[in-house]
Amino acid sequence: MNLLQQTFIYKALQNDIFGRYVLSFVIIIGTVIPLLNVFAPEGSMFDITTFTMTLMGKILCFAILALALDLVWGYCGILSLGHGAFFSLGGYAMGMYLMRQIGDRGVYGNPELPDFMVFLNWDALPWYWYGFDSFGFALLMVFLAPGILAFVFGWMAFRSRVTGVYFSIITQALTFALMQAFFMNKLGFGGNNGLTDFKDILGFNIQSDETRSVLVFTAALVLCITYFVCKYIVSSKFGKVLVSIRDAESRTRFLGYRVEHYKLLVFTFSAIVAGVAGAIYVPLVGAANPSEFSPINSIGIVIWVALGGRGTLYGAIIGALVIGYAKSYFTTSFPDLWLYILGGLFVLTTMYLPEGIAGRLEQLRQKRNGSKNDPSTPAKNAELEVAK
C-alpha cells in the first residue's frame, strides 16, 4: 500500500475525484465494449454492434484530441483553431502505412503504386512515400509530422510574440491552407478521396471485429496515458509557469521565464498528442480524408473543451464524450436538427456554464463540502478524501 501511494498515478488521482470517475468510465468503455462485441452471442442483450464499438473508439480519439487542446488552451491560454490539422497529419502518416500494406490487392493490382497514383498515371512512388512500408517508420512520422509543423509554426509565431486572437486566426489559416493542399491530386496524398480501401494493419484484417476491438482498447489506453502525462505536466512547476503565462504573460517574462520556449514546448507536445489521436482514428474509420483539415473541425474541438470545462483535463474528456455521442445520436435520429442543437448547446454553455461542465461539478462539490473546509485548500481536501 505504501509503495502504491508513492506512485505518481496514485498521487495524481488522490485529489482528482472527477478525474477518477472519468478515467474509470473510459476504461470501462475501452475494455467492456470490445469484449462484449467479440464474445457476447449475436442478438443477445449484451451484444454490442460493431457500429457502436467503432463509434466509441472514434469518440475516445476525440477525447485524446480534446486533452491536447485543453493543455495549450486551458492551461497556457493559447487558443489554437488549427488542432484538427495536427490530428489529420498524424492520421495521414498512419494512412500512408495502411496504403502500403495493400500491396497488389488494389483495384489496379499494381504492387508498387497505390491505386490513386496508377489512376493519375504516375510511374514511380514519390520520395516522401519512402519508408512507409515499415510500421515503425510510420509511427515515427505520426510523431514527427505534426511535431515538426507545430515546432516551426510555433517558433515563428511565439518568437514574434503573436498572441491572442491573431494567433487563433493564423492557426485557422494554417489548417485551411493544408486542407486546400491535401485536396489537390498532385500533392500525392490521394486528393479529395484521401487514403482509403485499407486491407490490414500489422498483418491483421482491419475490418475484423477483433482488430477493431484492439484499436478501441488502444484508444482508451492512450487516452489514460495522455491524461497522466498531462496531469504530470500541469502539476509540475512547468505547469505553474503555463498558468502564469495564461494569467499574466509579461509578468512571467519579468520573472525571468522565457515565455516563448514554454509555449513552443507545450504547443509542440500538444500537436504530437493530436497526431497520435489521428493515427488511431484513421484505421478505425478506414480512411484519411482531406476534409478532416476543414476549419470547422478545429472549431469543433474548441467547443468540446469549452463545454466540458477548460483547464481541468477531465473536463475536456467529458466534453468530447458528450458532444461526440450527441452528434452521433442526433445525426442519425434527427439529422436536420443537429446543427441547431450544437449551436444551442454552445449558447447555453456560454450563458449558464461559463466554466463548462467541470466548472459546475467543482462548484457543486464545494457547496456540498460547505464550510467544513476551505475549497481553496487542496491539501485539506486530500486529507478528507483519504479519511472517507
Place this chain on the structure above:
Amino acid sequence: MNTEKTEKFQSVLYLNGVTKSFDGFKAINNLSLDVSPGELRAIIGPNGAGKSTMMDIITGKTKPDKGEVRFKDNIDLTRHDEADIANMGIGRKFQKPTVIDSLTVWDNLDLALAGNRGIWQTLVFKLSSNQCERIEEIISLIGLSEKTEALAKNLSHGQKQWLEIGMLIIQEPEVLLVDEPAGGMTDYETMETAKLLKDIAKNHSVIVVEHDMDFVRALDCTVTVLHEGSVLAEGSLEKVSADPRVIEVYLGR
C-alpha cells in the same frame, strides 16, 4: 549580503542620454541617471513624465531610440530581452499589482523563487527544504501566513501589493524597480511598506517610483524629479521641494 560583490563597480545602473519617442512624442528625452550599488532612490514626477517608459527601457520591454543603458558598468541592457535582464538580477514590481491570479500565494512565490528558469528544469523541479523555509520566511515577512493556500485573486489590493513585493524579494535581484508600491494602501500599510523597502535597501539597490509624498519622505533618500522625459532636479527631498521649477511643475499644483 552582497556588499563585496557590489563594490567592484561604480554604478549599478547607468543611463546616459536616453531618448525614446512614440509617434513623434518624446516620452523620454535625453535622460540620464546614475544609481550606485546599495542605493535607495526615489523617482517622482507628474503623470506622463516618463517614469513607466524608463522602467520599460531598463527591463528590456522597450528599446530606446538612442542613449546608453548600462548595468554594473559594462552590461549593455539594450541588447537583452526581459527574461535575460530579469535573470541578470533586475526585478520589477508593476504599478498595478500583477500577481498570478489562479495560483496560490505559495505557488506565486515558488515561481518567483531564484533558480533555474529552463523548461526542462521546471518539468522535474522539486522544492528543497531550504527553499520551502525561504518561501515560508517571505510569507511571514509579507504578513500572509494565514493565506498560504489562498488563490491570489482572492487577496485584497494591499495583500496583492505585498505578495508582489514578496515575489520581488524572493527573486533575489540586485536591483529592484518598484512602481508605486503604496498605491491603494492604507496609511499604516504605506508606512510599513516604506520600512520594508528601507530594510531591503540595506543589501540591494532599490529604485522606487511614487506619487505619495509622505511615503517618499519616509524613505528618506535621494530623490530624482522627472519632467517631460528628462531629469528636472535631483537631491534630498528638502532640496528638490525648494527648487522653484519643481514647485511649478509638480509640487505646487
